[in-house]
Amino acid sequence: MSLEGFIQDETPTAVVQRREASLGPLAASLRELLDATIRTTVDDEEIRAVRGEVEALVERLRVDQRDGTPGVRFNSEGYAWNWGNAVVGLGNAIAPPLGIVHEAPGRARAEVHLGAAYEGPPGLVHGGVSAMLLDHIMGETAANGFTRITFTGTLTLTYRRGTPLGPLHLEAHIDREEGRKVWVLASIGDVEGPTVEAEGVFIVPAWAG
Amino acid sequence: MSLEGFIQDETPTAVVQRREASLGPLAASLRELLDATIRTTVDDEEIRAVRGEVEALVERLRVDQRDGTPGVRFNSEGYAWNWGNAVVGLGNAIAPPLGIVHEAPGRARAEVHLGAAYEGPPGLVHGGVSAMLLDHIMGETAANGFTRITFTGTLTLTYRRGTPLGPLHLEAHIDREEGRKVWVLASIGDVEGPTVEAEGVFIVPAWAG
Numbered sequence A, B: 001m002s003l004e005g006f007i008q009d010e011t012p013t014a015v016v017q018r019r020e021a022s023l024g025p026l027a028a029s030l031r032e033l034l035d036a037t038i039r040t041t042v043d044d045e046e047i048r049a050v051r052g053e054v055e056a057l058v059e060r061l062r063v064d065q066r067d068g069t070p071g072v073r074f075n076s077e078g079y080a081w082n083w084g085n086a087v088v089g090l091g092n093a094i095a096p097p098l099g100i101v102h103e104a105p106g107r108a109r110a111e112v113h114l115g116a117a118y119e120g121p122p123g124l125v126h127g128g129v130s131a132m133l134l135d136h137i138m139g140e141t142a143a144n145g146f147t148r149i150t151f152t153g154t155l156t157l158t159y160r161r162g163t164p165l166g167p168l169h170l171e172a173h174i175d176r177e178e179g180r181k182v183w184v185l186a187s188i189g190d191v192e193g194p195t196v197e198a199e200g201v202f203i204v205p206a207w208a209g
Helices: A013-039 A044-062 A127-140 B013-039 B042-060 B127-142
Strands: A006-008 A073-075 A099-104 A107-114 A151-159 A166-176 A182-192 A195-202 B006-008 B073-076 B099-104 B107-115 B151-159 B168-177 B181-190 B192-202
Touching: A013 B013, A013 B042, A044 B013, A044 B042, A073 A127, A107 A127, A127 A151, A127 A166, A127 A182, A127 A195, A127 B127, A151 B127, A182 B006, A182 B181, B107 B127, B127 B151, B127 B168, B127 B181, B127 B192
Parallel strands: A006 A073, B006 B073
Antiparallel strands: A099 A107, A107 A166, A151 A195, A151 B151, A166 A182, A182 A195, B099 B107, B107 B168, B151 B192, B168 B181, B181 B192
């Protein structure tokens, strides 16, 4: 573990936000394209034609690109951006993206709508997707409103019943702390209550203490 | 839980495989488009132009589509397809997709390359992504070569160190069984060994026993 990849980038916040206003909608449209690809019943010839168009778009975007990943960036104005993150990244079409509300230090919640792309058992959210979203909201909660960096130590998930695709609610809070260890409790669920409950131990690395 | 969504579909295997030969490459190209979107540095005007093209492709695919999700389908020839699955779905660009090899009943492994779209901490696989992939390979392992249906009961993940983006190896095996409960041990890691270890209890539902 190191701070490598947490990049101080003095792009002014206004410029960063202008980029977010173009990149965010592109990723949102890509999420639609993922969904349409899963659910389409158009013929094979049309599928191949669409693929050709997708490849042309890949070429256009790759004309100018970073060699590696974008990482996590921040400027001296106190603005941070994390567009590539698999769960909350504005520019990552894999991410729903999860919009996390930090209600108070050590307490967070999120509302999310999961569609066809997140399916595991028929009609249900993939158990691994629930684990992924819980891990993220718990990590951000452990980081206590981004005042420190934490890594997942252990994560224990208890699956109470199937999680239906559609609108879902997540919540997380710090249960207790001891030295560099932070215990977090969390759940994901629907209007009828939690479907998956989680307990995690998060570690504040010695170099970040 | 019910069998709703596990659909008997008497499409001949040859026809299913013809569809796989068009849908699989489209999803593969979409994965490239996701990666290019995360890493591109082309200007905002070009980003907006590409978005317009993506929206046009969404319209083309949605001309003819399923209302719901594709679910899991199987025919009497013994062929099953699960194109929408979030971890192994051939047609789901969120899925790497994980190619799982069932070496023996109750023992499986997979090799996977995770790129920018799976990032959490800079340069590292998102801890939630590791959890997601482990949950899936463990579930398939518990299902014992698809001879039964299982649901995740509990899952405990121990994060040993950061999981680097790049080539990774997963393995899983049944540790023991008791009634309708199946204990599975698994890990994900790189050439230096496991980065995340997992223990899961999977449940064979009473209706599927």
